[in-house]
Amino acid sequence: MTHVDLKxxxxxxxxxxxxxxxGLIFGSNFGVGENLYExxxxxxxxxxxxxxxxxxxxxxxxxxxxxxxPDMAGLELAGARLERxxxxxxxxxxxxxxxxxxxxxxxETYRAKLEFNRTDEFEGALIRVxxxxxxxxxxxxxVEEIVIPAIGAGxxxxxxxxxxxDPSTWTATAGGSSQSVxxxxxxxxxxxxxxxxxxxxxxxxxxxxIGTPYLHVDYSCxxxxxxxxxxxxxxxxxxxxxxxxxxxxxRWRRIYALAVPATTPAIQFALxxxxxxxxxxxxxxxxxxxxxxALFAGTSRQLFQKFPTHGTARTAGNLHIRHENPLGEVLLxxxxxxxxxxxxxxxxxxxxxxSSPADPTAASGFRTPLSAVNPLAFHIPIQQLPPGKYRLFAxxxxxxxxxxxxxxxxxxxxxxxxxxGVEQWQPPVKIxxxxxxxxxxxxxxxxxxxxxxxxxxxxxxxxxxxDFETSTIQFDDLYxxxxxxxxxxxxxxxxxxxxxVGAPTIExxxxxxxxxxxxxxxxxxxxxxxxxxxxxxxxxPGFMNVFSVCGQPNAxxxxxxxxxxxxxxxxxxx
Numbered sequence: 001m002t003h004v005d006l007k008x009x010x011x012x013x014x015x016x017x018x019x020x021x022x023g024l025i026f027g028s029n030f031g032v033g034e035n036l037y038e039x040x041x042x043x044x045x046x047x048x049x050x051x052x053x054x055x056x057x058x059x060x061x062x063x064x065x066x067x068x069x070p071d072m073a074g075l076e077l078a079g080a081r082l083e084r085x086x087x088x089x090x091x092x093x094x095x096x097x098x099x100x101x102x103x104x105x106x107x108e109t110y111r112a113k114l115e116f117n118r119t120d121e122f123e124g125a126l127i128r129v130x131x132x133x134x135x136x137x138x139x140x141x142x143v144e145e146i147v148i149p150a151i152g153a154g155x156x157x158x159x160x161x162x163x164x165x166d167p168s169t170w171t172a173t174a175g176g177s178s179q180s181v182x183x184x185x186x187x188x189x190x191x192x193x194x195x196x197x198x199x200x201x202x203x204x205x206x207x208x209x210i211g212t213p214y215l216h217v218d219y220s221c222x223x224x225x226x227x228x229x230x231x232x233x234x235x236x237x238x239x240x241x242x243x244x245x246x247x248x249x250x251r252w253r254r255i256y257a258l259a260v261p262a263t264t265p266a267i268q269f270a271l272x273x274x275x276x277x278x279x280x281x282x283x284x285x286x287x288x289x290x291x292x293x294a295l296f297a298g299t300s301r302q303l304f305q306k307f308p309t310h311g312t313a314r315t316a317g318n319l320h321i322r323h324e325n326p327l328g329e330v331l332l333x334x335x336x337x338x339x340x341x342x343x344x345x346x347x348x349x350x351x352x353x354x355s356s357p358a359d360p361t362a363a364s365g366f367r368t369p370l371s372a373v374n375p376l377a378f379h380i381p382i383q384q385l386p387p388g389k390y391r392l393f394a395x396x397x398x399x400x401x402x403x404x405x406x407x408x409x410x411x412x413x414x415x416x417x418x419x420x421g422v423e424q425w426q427p428p429v430k431i432x433x434x435x436x437x438x439x440x441x442x443x444x445x446x447x448x449x450x451x452x453x454x455x456x457x458x459x460x461x462x463x464x465x466x467d468f469e470t471s472t473i474q475f476d477d478l479y480x481x482x483x484x485x486x487x488x489x490x491x492x493x494x495x496x497x498x499x500x501v502g503a504p505t506i507e508x509x510x511x512x513x514x515x516x517x518x519x520x521x522x523x524x525x526x527x528x529x530x531x532x533x534x535x536x537x538x539x540x541p542g543f544m545n546v547f548s549v550c551g552q553p554n555a556x557x558x559x560x561x562x563x564x565x566x567x568x569x570x571x572x573x574x
Contacts, residue, residue, distance in 0.1 A: 008095070011092075011094040011095075012109075020068045021067060021078050022066060031136070034057075037051070056138060057138055058135070059134070059135055059136070060134050064082060064129070065127065065130075066079060066127065075128050083114060086112040089111050091112075104569065105140040105568055106142070106143050107140040109135070110135045110136070114130055114131075115133075116128065117130065139313040139315075139565060140565050141563060141565070142311075146310065148307045148559040150556035160212050161288050164267075169205040170201060171202050172201050173199070173200045174200075175198065177197075189283055189284050189286065198270060201282060203266060203268075206264070207267060209262055209264070212289040215267070216290055219269070219282065220283040221271055221282050222279055228272065230269070230271070233264035233265075238257040239257060269284060301549060301555075302363045302547070303548045303554075304343065304546075305557065308542070308543055309541055310541070313564040313565055314564065315561050317560065318500070318502050318503050319334070319500075319558070321556065326494065326552070327497060329491065329492055330499055331549040332499075332501060332548050332557070333546070334537060334545065335544070337543035338386055340385070341383075342384050342482070344480055345477055345478075346477065346479065347364040347478070349380050350368075350376060351379040353377060363435070363476055364395075367476060378459070380457065381457055382450050382456045382458050383452075385458050386482060387446065387449065388482045389443070389444055389484050390480045390483065391442045391533075392480060394440055394477070397433060397436065405429075405466045407462075408460065409459075409460070409461040410423045410460050412456055423443050437490055437549075439532075445480070477549075486537060495517070496515035498517060498521075499515050512528070
């Protein structure tokens with residue numbers, strides 16, 4: 001066994017306990033957080049049904065010795081340093097294992113109980129021992145905060161696009177058998193014909209996604225497979241950013257995927273799942289890596305990011321959104337990723353309704369004139385709608401400001417059992433002359449519970465019952481915001497170019513919402529009272545999603561957080 005020269009360091013606020021004249025006495029107890037239980041009403045004859053979604057503080061207990069002072073004055077002054085630290089309402093314990101391999105961690109603490117354990121023998125030997133007991137946050141955290149790179153280019157950062165197309169680096173299989181790969185008719189991509197089984201196209205050249213984490217894919221396939229393209233790297237299924245988007249009137253569609261690995265030796269595209277539903281062909285073109293998710297063609301006002309939340313305990317996170325110009329109205333929605341592929345935007349899920357011409361000022365890139373005779377219907381796969389309470393917001397405008405009465409119907413397609421699983425309500429809505437978010441109410445969705453893997457579809461119908469001037473309402477997008485697991489912030493427009501959504505801390509135990517014009521917050525002011533919606537949620541270990549809508553294109557959105565751990569930290573990547 002190799003000997004390791006351990007030099008652990010324990011710091012309590014301004015006092016380094018493991019450095020002279022102090023010393024940490026063996027036998028420290030750093031405690032654990034305790035679950036706080038609530039009794040649920042039941043009819044059990046004995047016992048209680050309880051629930052718990054909160055962890056109470058841990059208690060730290062240890063002893064500190066003062067060992068290296070030359071006289072009684074030195075002992076007294078060193079003890080006074082401990083007393084001053086103990087009196088602080090808030091402090092921080094930091095521990096470094098000191099072995100060159102372990103990861104330092106920190107934990108926030110509260111006012112401590114400090115007890116002087118006096119004995120004649122210790123006094124005569126110029127030694128003093130203090131017992132310390134204090135409450136602390138139930139979970140330790142990293143010493144350094146993790147800041148996730150902004151998902152929008154933001155001020156002064158140009159959009160980067162790198163084409164990956166190279167026909168010589170592609171292989172193909174269909175039904176497990178090798179297939180020949182040809183170039184597309186225009187020579188810009190590759191193609192494979194099949195009909196004998198699922199198609200797998202693989203680009204075998206190594207790709208680095210550092211600085212350009214988004215993959216843009218243009219593809220063409222039979223219509224019945226249009227939503228079935230799966231994109232993966234070895235060992236990692238890539239997360240689609242939104243649904244496939246039709247490109248003009250052609251059979252080509254575009255999908256955007258978030259490439260989690262920094263570097264990958266191959267990219268794989270799979271279509272079809274069985275010989276019975278074998279696609280006849282698959283064409284890939286326009287393969288690009290970029291720093292711009294560009295959720296919808298022609299606009300960057302709606303951005304989506306999935307990012308890892310490291311640690312072993314849930315934490316609280318911050319969001320910073322910025323642009324060189326006034327941001328306008330801002331929507332931010334965060335929720336833990338559950339693998340469902342849920343996306344708050346419903347524009348790409350329009351199944352029927354009026355035609356939608358392009359509109360570069362719309363967040364979705366399109367506008368739809370609403371009328372009482374031609375309602376909008378949205379079809380959302382039930383598996384991409386995690387059960388919960390949803391708040392419905394629409395982004396729209398009108399030629400003249402006023403109030404309109406809408407009818408919103410939520411149901412489940414495929415249920416032929418009358419009105420079961422149907423919810424309907426009629427919200428009056430005030431609409432202005434520029435695009436803004438209006439709330440249409442809330443509903444428990446899906447309206448019917450389905451088995452895992454169900455192919456049922458949730459249907460939402462948006463209908464105008466009466467308006468103030470027929471056909472003047474221009475619809476941009478509908479957003480389904482999960483209030484059961486997610487949190488939403490909606491801020492009105494103004495002259496601010498920066499928005500700061502802050503997590504609660506022990507210094508300020510409530511969430512904060514501030515706006516300003518400087519990234520360092522030097523002119524930021526609290527604006528909680530002006531927010532249309534202001535919610536916060538914990539960030540559990542795993543992955544989080546953040547979806548933003550902003551009046552400015554390509555606004556930079558950057559999450560940040562301290563990873564939390566049950567007992568000790570470990571090294572994590574940003």
